[in-house]
Amino acid sequence: MIKKSVNTVFFCQNCGYQSSKWLGKCPQCIKWNTFSEEIILKEKKSSKSILKNKNTPVLIKNISYSKEKRIITNDKELNRVLGGGIVPGSVILLAGDPGIGKSTLLLQFALSSKRNKILYVSGEESKKQIKLRADRISLSSENCFILTETSTQNIFAQTEHLQPNILVIDSIQTLHTEFLDSSPGSVSQIRECSSELIKFAKQTGTAVLLIGHINKDGAIAGPKILEHMVDTVLQFEGDRNHTYRILRSIKNRFGSASELGVYEMNSKGLREVNNPSEILISDREFDTSGVAISCALEGNRSLLIEIQALVSTAVYGTPQRSATGFDNKRLNMLLAVLEKKCGFKLASKDVFLNITGGIKIEDPAIDLAVVSAVLSSDLSTSINQKVCFVGEIGLSGEIRAVNKVNERITEAEKLGYEQIIISGYNKVNINKFKINIIKCNKLEMVYKKLFC
Numbered sequence: 391m392i393k394k395s396v397n398t399v400f401f402c403q404n405c406g407y408q409s410s411k412w413l414g415k416c417p418q419c420i421k422w423n424t425f426s427e428e429i430i431l432k433e434k435k436s437s438k439s440i441l442k443n444k445n446t447p448v449l450i451k452n453i454s455y456s457k458e459k460r461i462i463t464n465d466k467e468l469n470r471v472l473g474g475g476i477v478p479g480s481v482i483l484l485a486g487d488p489g490i491g492k493s494t495l496l497l498q499f500a501l502s503s504k505r506n507k508i509l510y511v512s513g514e515e516s517k518k519q520i521k522l523r524a525d526r527i528s529l530s531s532e533n534c535f536i537l538t539e540t541s542t543q544n545i546f547a548q549t550e551h552l553q554p555n556i557l558v559i560d561s562i563q564t565l566h567t568e569f570l571d572s573s574p575g576s577v578s579q580i581r582e583c584s585s586e587l588i589k590f591a592k593q594t595g596t597a598v599l600l601i602g603h604i605n606k607d608g609a610i611a612g613p614k615i616l617e618h619m620v621d622t623v624l625q626f627e628g629d630r631n632h633t634y635r636i637l638r639s640i641k642n643r644f645g646s647a648s649e650l651g652v653y654e655m656n657s658k659g660l661r662e663v664n665n666p667s668e669i670l671i672s673d674r675e676f677d678t679s680g681v682a683i684s685c686a687l688e689g690n691r692s693l694l695i696e697i698q699a700l701v702s703t704a705v706y707g708t709p710q711r712s713a714t715g716f717d718n719k720r721l722n723m724l725l726a727v728l729e730k731k732c733g734f735k736l737a738s739k740d741v742f743l744n745i746t747g748g749i750k751i752e753d754p755a756i757d758l759a760v761v762s763a764v765l766s767s768d769l770s771t772s773i774n775q776k777v778c779f780v781g782e783i784g785l786s787g788e789i790r791a792v793n794k795v796n797e798r799i800t801e802a803e804k805l806g807y808e809q810i811i812i813s814g815y816n817k818v819n820i821n822k823f824k825i826n827i828i829k830c831n832k833l834e835m836v837y838k839k840l841f842c
């Protein structure tokens with residue numbers, strides 16, 4: 391016997407914290423005036439029905455399993471980020487800025503699939519709008535079905551009739567369930583709709599792909615528990631003024647959480663970029679000061695990136711420190727090391743740093759290239775275009791060893807670089823490579839190699 395009762399609670403619209411009364415300040419995220427009242431329709435099940443569905447504990451050695459069979463898509467970059475393909479019954483959350491290309495990415499994936507039946511559910515666009523986008527990217531499929539619906543109950547009714555292999559939801563913030571009285575996009579609706587979709591995925595073995603919005607702070611909109619509930623969280627990022635997009639794995643229960651996929655946005659949709667190093671480095675006919683090349687590692691992929699620096703005399707009293715694609719606090723730390731340990735007077739100068747291509751890199755192995763670009767701009771002396779830098783800078787000015795240095799050296803050698811400067815603490819077989827490997831332990835040694 392199921393009894394229904396109506397209850398009213400208050401949710402923080404920023405983090406999803408629940409309270410029985412209104413609070414001016416959220417005790418979890420420390421935000422003011424974020425609580426709103428929502429009506430919840432609860433279902434109470436009798437204890438008899440609960441006892442019928444009880445599970446019994448099993449010894450871990452008696453649990454048998456087989457390697458999960460993945461759905462291999464036609465998108466190689468998506469396969470790479472997901473760890474080899476989509477696992478049936480998994481729930482994947484794709485988040486990103488408005489207009490970055492989330493809907494285009496998943497629609498392109500749905501239309502390019504030839505073997506699997508896909509149901510694309512949109513709560514934001516009409517069928518005609520989706521058809522116009524499909525015509526623009528010049529793709530068509532006999533296995534892709536379009537449904538414009540926001541009610542989870544109606545969606546499940548259609549999936550029961552169609553029985554797709556993959557269900558795409560665009561987006562989770564537009565859905566609502568009949569069991570709740572609150573508006574779509576509220577914390578309680580997102581949480582309840584996500585729970586229903588996850589239960590559906592696990593019971594039927596249907597893979598579910600969710601598109602999620604982000605708030606002004608860059609976090610996924612809705613309760614934080616949404617990211618914990620799903621199996622995989624993907625971040626689709628990039629500068630809207632650039633054509634390149636990065637698909638990054640933040641959480642993945644079925645693969646590595648540090649993989650990266652690169653796309654190029656053009657008039658016909660998203661194009662996979664198999665060799666990002668060639669597009670992230672500018673072609674120059676002459677040497678330019680303030681430019682250095684480094685090899686960053688994202689998951690198992692090596693990327694050669696170009697770092698540009700500009701050092702100029704500060705016009706105002708306080709010098710500016712600005713970094714695009716690089717952590718601003720780490721830039722300040724590297725400048726302090728240059729001033730304290732190497733004697734360069736940068737405290738009264740503006741320093742601007744940019745990683746080309748509109749991508750963001752967090753690999754500390756690019757520290758040496760950042761420092762070299764700053765010194766090159768400050769001294770107005772160019773660095774040879776055939777030199778690559780790999781090394782992490784310590785607070786005492788030493789160049790620390792980095793992981794997977796052999797893969798980085800191989801990538802630089804493959805793209806025609808003649809020299810690579812690495813940490814002297816990295817153990818590398820120099821005779822194994824054709825590229826000239828220079829080992830340095832201190833920043834002073836790098837300075838003498840480049841500018842003396």
